[in-house]
Amino acid sequence: MQRQTRPLHSGWTLHCLGGPGARPGLPEAIAASVPGTVHTDLLAAGLIPDPYLDLNEITVDWVGHCDWRYDTRFNWQDDGADHVELVFAGVDTFAVISLNGIEIGQTANMNRTYRFDVRAHLRAGENHLSVTFQSAWKRGEVLASQYEPRPNNYPGPANLMRKMACNFGWDWGPTLVTAGLWQGLALESWSKARLARVRPEITLDGADGLVRLHADIDQAETALSLKVSVAGVTEVLPVSGGAGTAELRVKSPELWWPHHLGSQKLYPLTVELLAGEELIDSWHRDIGFRSIRLDTTPDDYGSAFTLVVNDAPVYVCGANWIPDDCFLPRVTPERYAERIEQARDANINLLRVWGGGIYETDAFYDACNRAGMLVWQDFLFACAAYPEEGDLPGEIEAEARDNIVRLMPHPSLVLWNGNNENIWGWFDWGWQDVLEGRTWGQGYYLDLLPRLVAELDPTRPYWAGSPYSGTMDIHPNDPNHGCTHLWDVWNDIGYEHYSDSVPRFCSEFGWQAPPTWATLTQSVHDNPLTPTSPGVWHHQKATIGNDKLLRGLKGHLPAPQTMDDWHFATQLNQARAIHFGVAHMRSHRPRNMGAIVWQLNDCWPVTSWAAIDGYGRKKPLWYALRDVYAPHLLTIQPRNDGLAVVAVNDRTLFWRGPVTIKRMRFDGTVLAEWTHWRLCADRLSAAELAIPADLATPGNKRDELLVATMHDSMAIHYFAEDIDLELPKAAAEFALERTGEARWSLTVQALSLIKDLCVFVDRLHPDASISDMLVTLLPGQVHEFTIECVGELSLSELTQSPVLRCANDLVQAASGAGN
Known part of the structure; x- marks a missing residue:
């Protein structure tokens, strides 16, 4: 049976x-x-x-x-x-x-x-x-x-x-x-026997794919065999003592890669439990062949923290993942697929499943397998001391065994992590005095969990915590070792301080902003609606979060005077902060080999660090991530006492070509120009080019910028912050055309410098979306936006504030020139 x-x-x-x-x-x-x-x-x-x-x-x-x-x-x-x-x-x-x-x-x-x-x-x-x-x-x-x-x-x-x-x-x-x-x-219901646990170790042996399969079987006294099949290879072997093992070698399979490096070939793996010729149980999963290791080799800076997939070092362009809804059954397979596709479209290549949530359902990992999205999986411990007495250790071991075995067939899963911030808490948050020698979870992170991973899933790396330096003898948040969290920037100082250090790998850092206007007004019905009205205030859960939003604007953008300006300025500042931090880190590849922004998603409508808000709408931060996580990134960075243009190449082919750098006035006048005829960034690397001092030195830092171009990539550098810039009143010509049943084209031709242009179409139709945001146009440049909208649109609505916004508006309003 x-x-x-x-x-x-x-x-x-x-x-x-x-x-x-x-x-x-x-x-x-x-x-x-x-x-x-x-x-x-x-x-x-x-x-x-x-x-x-x-x-x-x-x-x-x-x-x-x-x-x-x-x-x-x-x-x-x-x-x-x-x-x-x-x-x-x-x-x-x-x-x-x-x-x-x-x-x-x-x-x-x-x-x-x-x-x-x-x-x-x-x-x-x-x-x-x-x-x-x-x-x-x-x-x-x-x-x-x-x-x-x-x-x-x-x-x-x-x-x-x-x-x-x-x-x-x-x-x-x-x-x-x-x-x-x-x-x-x-x-x-079953008789004779059932497959109690199937545990496939999947890796590469040279060019071959290797599956080492272990099956535990609940059985009565009966003769059993296992039939295991993958990629045209089949093995049949007897079961002995309630267990069966098999090793299958697949010659030169197509490999599974993260999406920016290759394709995501999946092979059905089938296990059949037989009593003679009778099929009595079966198990199947789609698997991918790939190798994974974590490189922590000591070097001149400290020690590396690099994920290596199929022997290729991967720069992690990541985002932290929290439960996508407070009510978990509402997160359907379709919703998982949509959210992961949004992450992939933002050039994110890894999602870290954070330890204060859940082990997601198989639908999440299946979607990541298909999308080529790497997964860093925390064990479920976060921001607290956990007892190691009573019933808890037994529950934790049972839970870990259950989920290690459940998740290990997924090729997207590349790292097990012991906890979120608990080792850091023991070092820095006053725990040792409070605990007075009581247990706090160290035995889980440094003994139990690594033992279980080694026993059950030896093909994957385990790391004890985020942050963690690799040893209790070095501070867990030492930027020169392991993975680091950067939270002093958001909590205490301006985002320009992201450049104060070069972490080997930054697994958490973030900046807050409110959700999209459509989500905010859909969830909060205050009248009047203000940053501190009861509903808006209630949907801000961070300690003095609104104060930090305003403090974070200082030195960068003018203090907003209206609700519309507050909403735009804080969203713009969030996008700029993360773009700045990521560009800094990526420019230091290979010393830094990963940035995982906090966070991709929200579980409800809230002011938070997310790029996609609680109702699934994209904040400006999403567009900033898409830009700064692009496989080809051109950025201008400080180096020594000057500036350099850095070409970051996360493709498997070299990226080379002429680089042209212009110093220009805001009105488009070119003051100086220089072309370097061949800048070459080898595959999976970064290349720097010093900018000549006379080119990098402005005559008037309030009215000049640098523009670097290489093929289709462009980098812009300003010599001062917006509050000190003489940004002109934005001027442009617009044209709107319907190009499909629910698709529109908005063409903008700049007549002045327009900095960080955004068109908030959700203010007109809650379900409308737009192709681009944060677009900077020099005088004479043209940009075409694609708008998806079922309803009607008019050019007059699209080109009026607060739908059409740019940084120029905020500066002009603060100076009184916007009236």
Whole structure:
């Protein structure tokens, strides 16, 4: 008999069992969805307001403090299977599971799969399945009484349990403490045997692809064999002692590459469990052949931190990934694919799945496999000290084993990371005095997790933390070793200080800005709408975040006087800050070999560091990333006492050609010009060219700029910040043409210097999008924008503030010349 799987996703009802603040008058039974959460069921029934709007997060806080029960009834007929198991892919989090009034098990970890043998408790005909959830807040109180206090950067008991940490709130996320069956569940029936665990180690051996497959098998006393197939190669081997192993060699397969370096060839890998000729279980995944290693070789600067894929050193143009919604079942495979495509379109080649969230569902990694998106996977520890006593170590080991084996077939996964900022916290955040010798997680990061990765997934590198220098003898945030976080810039000083150091690899740095105007006004209904009106303020979770937004403008842009100017100036400043930091780091390749900006996405509408806001709209930062992460980057950087043009080449062919540098007035007058006839950046490298001092020295720094061009790439350098520039009033000629049913072309011909031109089409139609932003035009230059918009557009609407904006506007308004 082949293993049979029957999903149990229908007919569920939800029941409130009470708790602090429980709302009176709730229906006795509420229709429930599985997969789902209590919040989304209540929202679908119209029993709570949308938590993402205005101050409703506070209004629905009671939901997380209540206990809840899910019930369903299903019919079952005995098919003679020896084993029938109830399998839960994801239970959030503390639940008692009962079948026909009999408790069959409990759960305490939302990050692992649970399997319960229910053969003896099923009955022919109707069966009643019940899952009763205890509030995570309530269980947190119990756990807090068991464990001595430990530091936690955020309120809540997340470090005492195995539940998504950001559920309890973060500096970009709301406190919406969920419960529910967040992934699917099923009855599995089998006899004789089943594949309990399949673990393929996939790598390269010279030019050949190599699959070392390990299978653990639950079985009765019966003769079994495994049939393993990939890329036209098949092996059949006997099973012995409940385990089977196979080694398959594929001659010269097509390799899987990150998207900027090659194609993403995937091969079906199939494992069949046979009893004689009878197929009794099977397993399959799409795999890719590639090698991966982490180069940490000591050198003149300290020690390297370089991902090497297929023996090619990869400069990581990355972004941190957080859960894409507070209510996880709403993140469908289609939504994953859309978000990852947005990342790829921004020239991002790696997503770091951050440790305060979840191990994403397979749909995320499948989409990354297809898109050629590398994945750095944190184990789930973030910004807190974690006990190493009680039930927690056992849960952590079970969770890690479960997810290492689940995720290891994915070629996109290239690094396991032990934690987010916890080693840094132990060094610098006063933990040692507070802990007084108590455990804080070091045993997980330096012992348990590396042992499990070495045992289960030896083909991939493990790193103990982000940040981490590679040893507890060197400060974890030492820029000369390992990976570094740069948060003093956003928190304390201006973004120009990104250039103060050259980290070997920067795995977190970021700058805040509000979401797009359409998202802001869709989620906040304050009247008047201001940076400090109640809803806008509530959707800013960072400590004194609005103050930091304004402080960050100082020295760069004028202080905004209106809501429209505040929105534009802070978004522009975010884009410039990250562009500046990344260009600096990339220009120092190979000393620096990676930048992972915080962050790609949001989980709800909020002022945050994201490039894509909580409703999936692109902020100006997204366009800045697309530019500064381009495989060919031309940038002008300070070097010694002068300036240099740097050509950064992340392609596999050399990039060479003439470089022309002009010093110009803002009115377009060329004051000096120089051409170097051949600048050559070898493949996967950077090349520098010193700019002659007379060319790099302005006569009037307020009214001059440098323009460097090489093929289709251009770099612009200003000799002062905008507040000190004599930016002219922007002038241009415009033309609008419909080019398709929902497509428009907007042509702009500059009559003056226009700096960082943006057209915010979402202010006219919330679903409209535009091809480019932050476009700088010299006098006489022309740029064509492509607009996707189902509704009607008019030239007059598109060319008026606050739809059409540029840096010139802000400077002119501050000087009084804009009126």
